[in-house]
Amino acid sequence: MAKTAAHNFQAFRCMSILHNRNRPPRLRVRGLPFGAKKEDLLEFFKGYKLASSEDSIFMILTKDKKPSGEAFVFFADAQEALRAQKEKHLKFLGNRYLELLVDFSLGDPQGWLYTRELSEQIDRKRYIGDNR
Incomplete structure (x- = not known):
């Protein structure tokens, strides 16, 4: 039973x-x-x-359904996301400054290739003795 749970977590x-x-x-x-x-x-x-008026912002909640202080904002294209990050990083919303972290792994092909490369490195490190 524990093995199945571990397998599901890994998947x-x-x-x-x-x-x-x-x-x-x-x-x-x-x-x-x-x-x-x-x-x-x-x-x-x-x-x-x-990206679109309804689905462009995803607020991240805790397990208790309370705000975590983080969100994802989806943009129409990679250039627009980069422009927003460059111009709005560390700007204030109310009395708090916001950190804007670029994540193109969901849309930009170069980001996808980099993410794929990272996942391959992770697999190699985790199973380094299995294939030798």
Whole structure:
């Protein structure tokens, strides 16, 4: 039984780094005030082309369904995400500054290749003695 649970966890961990070409490039936003809403982020990123009005912002919640202070913001293209990161990184929303971390693993082919390279390195390190 424990072996199955460990296998499921490993499969989940691998799935989280897989590329999905149907998703646009995104920024991970850290440092949000806990009371921040999607509307606050829409206002913060006003003037940037977001992926779509409804699905462009994903607020990350804790296990208790409380705000974690982090979110993902999806952009129309990689250039727009880079522009937003360059212009808005460490800018304030209320009394908190926001960190904007670029994550192109969900949309940019170069990011996908890099993520794939990292996943191959992880597999080699984890199973280094299995294939020799």
